[in-house]
Amino acid sequence: MQHHFRKIAKIALVFVYLVIAAGAIVRMTGSGMGCPDWPKCFGYYIPPTEATQLQWQPEREFKKGQVIIVDQTLQVANADFKTASEYDPQNWAPYTxxxxxxxxxxxxxxxxxxxxFGAxxxxxxxxxxxFSFRFWRHNKKITLFSWLVVFGMGFQAWLGATVVYSVLAPAKITVHMVMALLIVALLIxxxxxxxxxxxLTYQKNLAKWLLMAFVATMVQIILGTQVRHFVDEQIDVVGETAKHLWLSDVDWEFYVHRSFSIAIVVLNLFLGRQIWKHKLGFSKINWVLILIGIEILTGVSMYYLDFPFATxxxxxxIASVLFGVQFYLVLEVFRAKKFVRA
Known part of the structure; x- marks a missing residue:
């Protein structure tokens, strides 16, 4: 039973990470308002592929809720109807x-x-x-946390709608990202x-240092979202092609984000040394260090090479994957610590 449950949980985790990856591509391409309504897209379950589908046309059938663009405004069909030879504004309501x-x-x-991917x-x-109801008799916590994930996904969907309605307000995007990481943590x-x-064995103070490293990663991710907001604002000012200007006149958050990465590297190398030296068995520290290395390489390339494609x-x-691996490592260490005390 546990094997099947863990398999489903891993599949769910992969899908959540695919949503995070898709969201990152949405931000890179500036596609966040590609669907200006929610949960449909221009009032369609399958979005349009050509501009003509969003234009008023005579003798055309529309379904209630479908959207057209008229004079740079979104107009929503009030009911199912077929257009006449001329545009009738009474059949439409402005999107508000x-x-x-x-x-x-x-x-x-x-x-x-x-x-x-979100669906x-x-x-x-x-x-x-x-499936978690099978655990209800002997471990209610698994069932409760499983349903907490479902409610979290529902809340995340609502957050996604508010991001669209706000026309990609930076603060709402940050909350949306943090909620995604919380769902990742629950699944892990x-x-x-x-x-x-x-x-797995335990050494004194390992949990304390690891928890400190995990909190540092969280702080770094939040600082990174602020730097990303700054970049988005610069793009609006200087344009998408002037990549060499995206990090001009940066504020203090960028310098803290850049310098704090050194502390994170040192702290995790120290943890790795302790784990390797005492043969504690926490092999995921290797992945943590590899992921941190990739983070630094992509960060350096964005700054010095003017944002190469896909960086x-x-x-x-990688930051979200690092969060997940590090959180799993925290859980492993605290379980080992619990067994030592027992």
Whole structure:
């Protein structure tokens, strides 16, 4: 039973990471408003591929809720109807969530795929939660946390809608990202708690240092989102092609983010040395160090090489994977510490 549960949990975790990866690509390509409404896309379950689909045409059937663009505004069909020879404004109502009314098929489908992965992730977590009822008699915590993941996914979907309605407000994007990491943490906890850990030993103060490293990673991720907001604002000012100007006139958050990475490297190298020296068996520290190395390489390349292609989404994706691996390592160490005390 635990084996099947962990397999479903891992599938759900993969889908959540695919959502994070898709979200990173959405930000890189500027496709966040590719679908200006939610949960549909221009009022369609399958989004349009051509601009003509969003234009008023005579003798054309529209379904209630479908959207067209008229004079740079979004107009929503009031009911199912067929158009006459001339445009009748009484059949339409203006979209009131925001005034963004642009269509780019490339952006639309990138955002649609992002939402599709989100739906698949939600379905996977729902299956996990239903399966978790088998644990109710002997471990209610697994069932409760599984359903907490489902409610978290629902809340995350609502956050996604607010991000769209706000026309990609930076603060809302940050909250959206933090919530995604919280869902990752819950799934990793469920995967870990249903596994029998063997071959792990504990050394005094290891948990304290590891927890400190994990908190440092969280702080670094939050600082990174602030730097990303600054870059987004610079893009609006200098344009997408002037990459050499994206990090001009940076504020204090950038310098803290850059310098803090040195402390993170030193701290995790110290942890790795302790684990290797005393043969404690926590092999995931190797992945932590590899991921930190990739983070530094992508960060340096963005600064000195003017944002090479895909370095931004890779930087974000690796940060989220680092968070997950490090959190699993924290759980392993605290379990080993608990066994030592027992």
């Amino acid at each position: 969530k925001h005034d963004y009314a642009l269509f780019n098929p490339w952006h639309t489908w990138i955002e649609f795929i992002n939402r599709l 698949l992730a939600g379905l996977a977590t729902l299956v996990l939660a239903i 906890y469920l995967i870990h708690t249903t596994k029998n850990s063997q071959g 931004q989404p890779v930087h974000l994706i």
